[in-house]
Amino acid sequence: MSIASAPHRHWKKPPLIKSAWLRWSLGLGAAIYLALAFGTTEINWTRVWEGIPRGAKFFAAFFPPDFVTRWSEIAEGIAESLWMTVVATVIGIALSIPVGIGAARNIAPAPIYYICRGILAVSRSFQEIILAIFFVKLFGFGPFAGVVTLAFATIGFYGKLLAEDIEDMDPAQAEAVRSTGAGWLQWLNYGVQPQVMPRMIGLGLYRFDINFRESAVVGIVGGGGIGATLNTAFDRYEFDSAAAILLFIIAIVMAVEYSSGYLRRWVQ
Amino acid sequence: MLRIKGLSKRYRTGDLALKGIDLDVPDGQVMALIGPSGAGKSTVIRCINRLVEPTSGTVMLNDVEITTLGRGDLRRARQRMGMIFQEYALVERLSVMENVLSGRLGTVGFWRSFFRRFPQSDIDEAFRLLARVGLDHMADKRADELSGGQRQRVGICRALIQNPDLLLVDEPTASLDPKTSRQIMRLIKELCAERKLSAIINIHDVMLAQMFAERIVGLQLGAIVYDGPPDGLTAEALTTIYGEEDWSATIRKVDDETDHENIAAPELPSRHRLAGLT
Numbered sequence: 001m002s003i004a005s006a007p008h009r010h011w012k013k014p015p016l017i018k019s020a021w022l023r024w025s026l027g028l029g030a031a032i033y034l035a036l037a038f039g040t041t042e043i044n045w046t047r048v049w050e051g052i053p054r055g056a057k058f059f060a061a062f063f064p065p066d067f068v069t070r071w072s073e074i075a076e077g078i079a080e081s082l083w084m085t086v087v088a089t090v091i092g093i094a095l096s097i098p099v100g101i102g103a104a105r106n107i108a109p110a111p112i113y114y115i116c117r118g119i120l121a122v123s124r125s126f127q128e129i130i131l132a133i134f135f136v137k138l139f140g141f142g143p144f145a146g147v148v149t150l151a152f153a154t155i156g157f158y159g160k161l162l163a164e165d166i167e168d169m170d171p172a173q174a175e176a177v178r179s180t181g182a183g184w185l186q187w188l189n190y191g192v193q194p195q196v197m198p199r200m201i202g203l204g205l206y207r208f209d210i211n212f213r214e215s216a217v218v219g220i221v222g223g224g225g226i227g228a229t230l231n232t233a234f235d236r237y238e239f240d241s242a243a244a245i246l247l248f249i250i251a252i253v254m255a256v257e258y259s260s261g262y263l264r265r266w267v268q
Numbered sequence: 269m270l271r272i273k274g275l276s277k278r279y280r281t282g283d284l285a286l287k288g289i290d291l292d293v294p295d296g297q298v299m300a301l302i303g304p305s306g307a308g309k310s311t312v313i314r315c316i317n318r319l320v321e322p323t324s325g326t327v328m329l330n331d332v333e334i335t336t337l338g339r340g341d342l343r344r345a346r347q348r349m350g351m352i353f354q355e356y357a358l359v360e361r362l363s364v365m366e367n368v369l370s371g372r373l374g375t376v377g378f379w380r381s382f383f384r385r386f387p388q389s390d391i392d393e394a395f396r397l398l399a400r401v402g403l404d405h406m407a408d409k410r411a412d413e414l415s416g417g418q419r420q421r422v423g424i425c426r427a428l429i430q431n432p433d434l435l436l437v438d439e440p441t442a443s444l445d446p447k448t449s450r451q452i453m454r455l456i457k458e459l460c461a462e463r464k465l466s467a468i469i470n471i472h473d474v475m476l477a478q479m480f481a482e483r484i485v486g487l488q489l490g491a492i493v494y495d496g497p498p499d500g501l502t503a504e505a506l507t508t509i510y511g512e513e514d515w516s517a518t519i520r521k522v523d524d525e526t527d528h529e530n531i532a533a534p535e536l537p538s539r540h541r542l543a544g545l546t
Binding site for chain 1: 317319343344345346347349351353354355357358359360361362366370371372373374375378381382423426430436
């Protein structure tokens, strides 16, 4: 009856992978692959060594940044990037709302669910640069191709997160609205939307921020905006003007970042 | 008058939740549905307004056959049945007023409801109901700022503004303390009497069921095993519903609690403005 007489029972945290054989061979396999991969990577130290002073020279050419010489092009590029961002974010979010609702398993019937998930998968599987190259080929150089690229990428991002947020909602609240005899759109408006709204506003601002950064990238492949200006500056070896553009991009991204963070806290 | 005949529900998992239930609830009757977890209490209620589609059987509310209605007619039929939920099920980020007015969604068009432009008569009724439960000063508070008892009272307003013929009540006291539970149950009972409403109340707490319902139906494994008055719940009856257990405490306590309630009731703090609650 006494506690001391109870035999000691051994306890250890159970391993993640039960089979010892599988556990050890997985570990060993990973180690061998990693060793081989490192062995295959050729590192040419002399080239690294020669590259350092070149990099320093390149970097020095950035200073001092020149805001003046190409000021009108820079201002134009930034204004273009900003409107591209605004238009693409608004269009992208508007299009992603029906897709996102259709891609939420708990509220969409199976065929619509699969179609919408398909759209999201296509939109998400290509990086913005690849999309931009494709749309520039389709629509020619200029900001229109850039806007289409950013809007299309926004659908994948925003639609997927919207769908996931709807899937995570509290079904009891939605059921209660349904029990009052509400129509489907009313049910979305009263039972679903209030539950996902704060997060979606935050994500919309976040996407705005991403789209601005991406607008600089899509310009490099011909999608217009500040990226086009940046690319021209590099092509002309005007590194001081390029530095000015880069500083502008950093400043705007930081401004958007801080203001969106502030807005998101306010919305919550 | 609600008339249920041969109601069965088999879930897609293959579980037979209801095995052909027959149940009549006359107008103005407050009925408690008791039974162990998984007996099918929630399923019964949800089959009546077809939040869960019954597998077979018929549900008639005032000679309208609910089970065969199309979408539009089903919406109108749901308007006739107010539902009160476990854990309130208020839309937490909507205001108290929006939650109450959502009970009118079946009667207004989409754009009116989208812009929250409900008919003045609905708004008057909403304020009247909120005043009745002592919450009219909270109309613009967000639902998640309220306490449990307050939330459930808003839930009751949402159900009543539908101007229903029948209340479907699913575990209204599941997350409330004993005192608030009694207040809520008393409020439901009084409102049913005022409006000559009938109600089906799913409830775990046998004592509460006995205190506030005029008829008790016991459900076990999807079948009705008891149907009678509250004082007919003997130890044997409880054993048929829930299984073997020492029921002497449950049965004896009923009388004690009723006496206790009578003494305690006038002590309700007036600052809670529980108008008509006692």
